[in-house]
Amino acid sequence: MRKLLSTLAVVVASLIGLSALTACGSSDASGQTLRVGTLTDAPPSIYLENGQFTGYDNELLRDIAKREGFQVEFVGTEFSGLLAKVASGQLDIGSSTISATTARKKTVAFSNGYDTSYTTVVSKKGANLAEAGAFAGKRLGVVQGSVQDEFAGKLAGAEVVRFPDYNAGFAQLRDGSLDGWVVPKDIGQKYLDQNPTVPLEFGYTVLDKDTPSAYAVAKSNPDLLNKLNDGLSKALADGTVARLHAQFFKQAPVAAELAKGGPGLPVKNA
Incomplete structure (x- = not known):
């Protein structure tokens, strides 16, 4: 009898353990x-408003979650550590206008794209930073680990200064x-709109369409990706x-691929 009770206890404990598993790392959402890593200061894509995570990326993810039968819990995080946390299972999804680059596909898997964007250099008016060759000796601020970090590093002679977030x-x-x-x-544009008394302008700008913004998930979770x-x-x-x-x-007009009934922006993972 004691042996039987012991066996039953093990079975019950195992079942409780299985039922108590968190979403992170699970193959069925x-x-x-699900825990979603996002930023707090990058409007209109991702930001906090009255204590609520919102923005285009996050509201679209809420809509997707409702359609697919899961809930989302947003967690503010720094961009530099976001993909590592997704890859390790600390977070289930990354939602931070993450460009689906070849290098990042080595760490995580990406959903199909939901936006295209321009990368630009914002400067004080009259700074004359409209051309790629205008940055020798200039101090350029970027969010650490972002595509903009990589972009700035390719501007000849620029001194890249890295920050944990956009506000800094x-x-x-x-x-x-x-x-x-x-x-x-x-x-x-949002920062310019919110600070009309600061004399700012857009300088050198390029279109980033080959690496659209996409949601990041762990490579070990194809069910969630689907x-x-x-x-x-x-x-x-x-x-x-x-x-x-x-x-x-x-x-900004929506890309033709993302218009109603459009083909979307497919992402091929590594």
């Missing part, structure tokens, strides 16, 4: 609450400690992607 970089641009601030153009792509496909088909884009990006 249905009905679970903007503060130094505003007080004159930086010559330029490298950001996605939509984020730069759910994200399925939900995104449905949101494209019924025009939700276009509607949310128009809501948050009032001055």
Whole structure:
């Protein structure tokens, strides 16, 4: 009898352990609450408003989650450590206008793309930073580990200054400690709109369409990746992607691929 009770206890404990597993690292997202790493200061894509994580990226993810039968819990994090946390299972999804680059595909898997963007250099008016060859000896602020970090590193002669978030970089641009601030153009536009008394302008700008913004997941979780792509496909088909884009990006037209019924922006993982 003692042996039987002992065996039953082991079985019950095992079942409890299985039922108590968190979403992180699980292969089935249905009905679970998934932890989403995001930023707090990159409007209109990702930001906090009245204590609520919102923005185009996060509202689209909420819509996808509803369609696919799971919940999302947003967690503010620094961009430099985001992909490592997703890859290790500390976070289930990365939602931070993450460009699906070849280098990043070595660490995580990406959903299909949900946005294209321009990378731009914001500077004080009259700084004359409109050309790629204008940056010798200039101090350029970037978010550490971002595509803009890589972009700035290719500008000949530039001194790249790295920050944990967008607010810190903007503060130094505003007080004159930086010559330029490298950001996605939509984020730069939002800061310009919110600070009309600061004399700022856009300088050197390039279109980034080959590496669209996409959600990051662990390579070991193909079920979640499929759910994200399925939900995104449905949101494209019924025009939700276009509607949310128009809501948050009032001055930028949606890419033709993301219009209602459009083909989307496929991402091929490594």
